[in-house]
Amino acid sequence: MDTKEYIESGILELYVAGTLSEKEYEDVYNVLLKHPDVLDEVLKIEAAVISLTAAVSPHNTQHIFKAVKEQLGLDNNRQVITMNKPKSNWFKYSGWAAAIILAGGLLWTTNQNNTLKSDIQTVETDKELLEIQLEKVDTELSDAKQLITVLRDKDIIAIPLAGQTAYPEAYAKAYWDKKGDVVYFDLQGLPTPPNGKVYQIWSLKLSPLTPTSLGTVDNFTTNESKIFTINNANESEAFGITLEPAGGSQSPTLEQLYTLGAVSTSS
Numbered sequence: 001m002d003t004k005e006y007i008e009s010g011i012l013e014l015y016v017a018g019t020l021s022e023k024e025y026e027d028v029y030n031v032l033l034k035h036p037d038v039l040d041e042v043l044k045i046e047a048a049v050i051s052l053t054a055a056v057s058p059h060n061t062q063h064i065f066k067a068v069k070e071q072l073g074l075d076n077n078r079q080v081i082t083m084n085k086p087k088s089n090w091f092k093y094s095g096w097a098a099a100i101i102l103a104g105g106l107l108w109t110t111n112q113n114n115t116l117k118s119d120i121q122t123v124e125t126d127k128e129l130l131e132i133q134l135e136k137v138d139t140e141l142s143d144a145k146q147l148i149t150v151l152r153d154k155d156i157i158a159i160p161l162a163g164q165t166a167y168p169e170a171y172a173k174a175y176w177d178k179k180g181d182v183v184y185f186d187l188q189g190l191p192t193p194p195n196g197k198v199y200q201i202w203s204l205k206l207s208p209l210t211p212t213s214l215g216t217v218d219n220f221t222t223n224e225s226k227i228f229t230i231n232n233a234n235e236s237e238a239f240g241i242t243l244e245p246a247g248g249s250q251s252p253t254l255e256q257l258y259t260l261g262a263v264s265t266s267s
Helices: 003-008 011-017 022-034 036-056 062-072 090-151
Strands: 157-163 171-177 182-186 197-206 209-217 227-231 238-245 257-262
Touching (some): 003 011, 003 036, 011 036, 022 036, 171 257, 182 238, 209 227
Antiparallel strands (some): 157 171, 157 257, 171 182, 182 227, 197 209, 197 238
């Protein structure tokens, strides 16, 4: 069926107006069941009729009420209503009912589709998050395996860093790979620095005392392992960690020296 031609034929306006025969109503009703675009057109026509009726309806309805009473055979003295049995016109009303039911069905289907789309998007988002988490876990496992391999190397120098006056409970450990000019610092024993403060790591020469900054630990809070890799090409005799203002300091604040450890002379 060419629904566009059917819509333009004018039969839907007659359907809404209630002027079709029962057979014609039945035919239109069956078309509505099969073609949502035709149903949509009927709903638009009905909405237009309702709007037009509301716009032109008189404010004073007393004369209408009087006319209705006269048509029903009522007056001030008669209390009995005599009515003829109306001609059956089931399809006139079923057409409106079908339109409402089908419209509700289409609305429900649309809502279900929207819900399904939302659920699919949620699943896809969860899948992406899971993939990111798995990738992160794989990276962490790879880093952990690499770190274990490094720490088991016989040439790695392990230096314990003991707590100092500023925080006696603090402790840390350095693993120095002199061949690779890299030091792995395990800072699990340090407390979380307060806002506006960072830990700064120092390479120290002891005679005379000469500190060289190896940099600040800016991601202490977000690094769950608390293991940090620092480049170090210095001939270090000790390592120290101080608490400094964000951005670091030119020289260590000795009053805020948290840990200190000397490199063993036998290494």
